[in-house]
Amino acid sequence: MSPPPSPSPAAPAASVPPRLLVVDDEPDLCTLYELALLREGCDVETASCVEEAWGLLQARRFDAVITDMRLPDGNGLELLRRLEQAGRPEKTLVITAYGSAENAVQALKAGAFDYLTKPVDLRQFRSVVASALGRVPAPPKAAAAAAPAGAAAAALQRLSGQSAAMRQVREMIGKVARGMAPVLVHGESGTGKELVARAVHQVSHRAAQPFIAVNCGAIPEHLLEAEFFGHRKGAFTGASEDREGFFQAAAGGTLFLDEIGELPLAMQSKLLRAIQERAVRPVGAVGETALDVRIVSATHRDLEAEVRAGRFRQDLFYRLNVIQLRVPPLRERLDDLPLLCGAVLARIAAESGLVAPPRLTPAALARLATHDFPGNVRELENLLHRAVALSGGGVIDADDLGLGDCGGPAAVAGPLAGTADEAAAVPVRAGEAPLPCDLMAHLDEVEREVLVRALALHRGNRTAAGAAIGLTLRQMRYRMSRLGVQAAGDGGDEGEEGGA
Structure with a gap:
C-alpha cells in the first residue's frame, strides 16, 4: 500500500493554473480578457496602470503579462523595460492600436514575446497566450522538455567559429529565440543562413515542433498559394484530395522562408495577410484556419532597395524585419x-x-x-x-x-x-601565371x-x-x-x- 501515495504530492504541482497579469485602463476590455483567460483555466489578476502593475509584480511572480501599449501613467514599453532590468522571467504580450506597426516593432525589439492589435480577436488572443505559456500541440512533456537542450547544442555547434562575428551571431540567436518576433536573416549566398534559422528554432521553446524550410524562389508562381496554404479537393484541376500547405505543416513550430525576396508581389500580399491574421485559407476553402507559426525569413538581397524599386511590399518588409540577424561572409x-x-x-x-x-x-x-x-x-x-x-x-x-x-x-x-x-x-611576377x-x-x-x-x-x-x-x-x-x-x-x- 505504500507505493500509491508517493505520486500524489506531485499531482497538485502539475495542475497549478498559470498566473497571468492583465494591464489595461479600459474596464470592459480588462473584463473581456479576464473572462477569456479564466475559461482557459488561468489564474488572472488585473491592473489599470504601470505603477499598479509593477506593485503586483513586486509582490509575486506571474507566468505572463498582457499589457496595453497606452496607459494613464505611461505605456507598456515602460513595463517591459522594468521587467528586463529586473531580470524577470515573465513573458510579455503587448496590445497595440490597429495599424500602429511601429509600436509593435518597438515592443518586440524591447523584448516582448508577441503582440496583438485592437480590436483583439479572442481566438487569436487565446492562441497567442497559449503559445506564450508553452501550450502548443506537442509530444509528451518529458520528450518536449528534453528535446531543446541536445538539439540546441547540436544546432549551435554547426555554427563553427570563435571569431567575434560568429560569437555575436550566437549571442543574437540566444536573444531572439525567446520570443515570437519575426526574424530576417541577411547574408550572402553560401554563408549558412538556414543553419542560423535552424539554430533559432532549436534554441527556442518550439524545438520539439516542426521546422519547415521553404525556398521561395524554387516554386512555380502558379503553385505558390496552394503550396503555402494548402488546398481542398477539387479546388483546381489535379487537386484530387485535400492537402496541407507549408503553414499547416509548421503548426506550433517555425516556418523558414528562404530567399523571401524572390516572391512575386501578388504572393507577398497573401503572405502579409497570413502573418497579420495568424490564419490561412486553403485554396478552395470557405473559412480560415488559425495557426501558431513563427516566421523566420532569409535573403541575400537588399530588401530596402527592393522596396524603393517597388519590387517588395513595404508593409511586408516591416513585418518580417522586426529583428535582423546578419550572417558574416567567410572573408x-x-x-x-x-x-x-x-x-x-x-x-x-x-x-x-x-x-x-x-x-x-x-x-x-x-x-x-x-x-x-x-x-x-x-x-x-x-x-x-x-x-x-x-x-x-x-x-x-x-x-x-x-x-x-x-x-x-x-x-x-x-x-x-x-x-x-x-x-x-x-x-605578373616571375614564374606566376597571369590572372x-x-x-x-x-x-x-x-x-x-x-x-x-x-x-x-x-x-x-x-x-x-x-x-x-x-x-x-x-x-x-x-x-x-x-x-x-x-x-x-x-x-x-x-x-x-x-x-x-
Missing part, C-alpha cells in the same frame, strides 16, 4: 578557417566512411587563407570535397585544392572586379580537370567517380556532356541502368 572571419575546415572534413569522412578525417597541411591552410571565397562556406565545402577526392585520402596539400595562383583577396578586390584591360595591366580574363572559362577548365582526374582514379567508372566528388550519376553525365569529357577505361558504371 570577414578567416580566423575561423581551421575550425571550419576541421568540421567539414570530419563530416566528409563520416559520409564517405573514411577511418579518419583527412587533414590539411600548413601550406594548404595558408593557401585557403589567401582565397576570397565569393561562395562563402558553401564554396569551402565543395572545395574540400574535391580536394579529398583528388588527394586520395589522408593528407591534403596546397596543390590538391585546385586554386592555382589566382583568387586571393587582392585579386578579387582588384582586377577581377574590373575590366579585362585592367586585369591585363596587373604585373584569367574569362572567369567562367577558367572555372570550366578547373571543373574539367577535376572530372578527368576523378574518372582516371576510378578507371572510367562514372558512378564511383561522381560519388567521390559528391555528384550523382545524372550530374556526372550532365557535366561531362557540357564540358566535353569522355570516360575512358574498363570500369563500367555500376547501377547505371535506370540511373537516367
Whole structure:
C-alpha cells in the first residue's frame, strides 16, 4: 500500500493554473480578457496602470503579462523595460492600436514575446497566450522538455567559429529565440543562413515542433498559394484530395522562408495577410484556419532597395524585419578557417566512411587563407570535397585544392572586379601565371580537370567517380556532356541502368 501515495504530492504541482497579469485602463476590455483567460483555466489578476502593475509584480511572480501599449501613467514599453532590468522571467504580450506597426516593432525589439492589435480577436488572443505559456500541440512533456537542450547544442555547434562575428551571431540567436518576433536573416549566398534559422528554432521553446524550410524562389508562381496554404479537393484541376500547405505543416513550430525576396508581389500580399491574421485559407476553402507559426525569413538581397524599386511590399518588409540577424561572409572571419575546415572534413569522412578525417597541411591552410571565397562556406565545402577526392585520402596539400595562383583577396578586390584591360595591366611576377580574363572559362577548365582526374582514379567508372566528388550519376553525365569529357577505361558504371 505504500507505493500509491508517493505520486500524489506531485499531482497538485502539475495542475497549478498559470498566473497571468492583465494591464489595461479600459474596464470592459480588462473584463473581456479576464473572462477569456479564466475559461482557459488561468489564474488572472488585473491592473489599470504601470505603477499598479509593477506593485503586483513586486509582490509575486506571474507566468505572463498582457499589457496595453497606452496607459494613464505611461505605456507598456515602460513595463517591459522594468521587467528586463529586473531580470524577470515573465513573458510579455503587448496590445497595440490597429495599424500602429511601429509600436509593435518597438515592443518586440524591447523584448516582448508577441503582440496583438485592437480590436483583439479572442481566438487569436487565446492562441497567442497559449503559445506564450508553452501550450502548443506537442509530444509528451518529458520528450518536449528534453528535446531543446541536445538539439540546441547540436544546432549551435554547426555554427563553427570563435571569431567575434560568429560569437555575436550566437549571442543574437540566444536573444531572439525567446520570443515570437519575426526574424530576417541577411547574408550572402553560401554563408549558412538556414543553419542560423535552424539554430533559432532549436534554441527556442518550439524545438520539439516542426521546422519547415521553404525556398521561395524554387516554386512555380502558379503553385505558390496552394503550396503555402494548402488546398481542398477539387479546388483546381489535379487537386484530387485535400492537402496541407507549408503553414499547416509548421503548426506550433517555425516556418523558414528562404530567399523571401524572390516572391512575386501578388504572393507577398497573401503572405502579409497570413502573418497579420495568424490564419490561412486553403485554396478552395470557405473559412480560415488559425495557426501558431513563427516566421523566420532569409535573403541575400537588399530588401530596402527592393522596396524603393517597388519590387517588395513595404508593409511586408516591416513585418518580417522586426529583428535582423546578419550572417558574416567567410572573408570577414578567416580566423575561423581551421575550425571550419576541421568540421567539414570530419563530416566528409563520416559520409564517405573514411577511418579518419583527412587533414590539411600548413601550406594548404595558408593557401585557403589567401582565397576570397565569393561562395562563402558553401564554396569551402565543395572545395574540400574535391580536394579529398583528388588527394586520395589522408593528407591534403596546397596543390590538391585546385586554386592555382589566382583568387586571393587582392585579386578579387582588384582586377577581377574590373575590366579585362585592367586585369591585363596587373604585373605578373616571375614564374606566376597571369590572372584569367574569362572567369567562367577558367572555372570550366578547373571543373574539367577535376572530372578527368576523378574518372582516371576510378578507371572510367562514372558512378564511383561522381560519388567521390559528391555528384550523382545524372550530374556526372550532365557535366561531362557540357564540358566535353569522355570516360575512358574498363570500369563500367555500376547501377547505371535506370540511373537516367
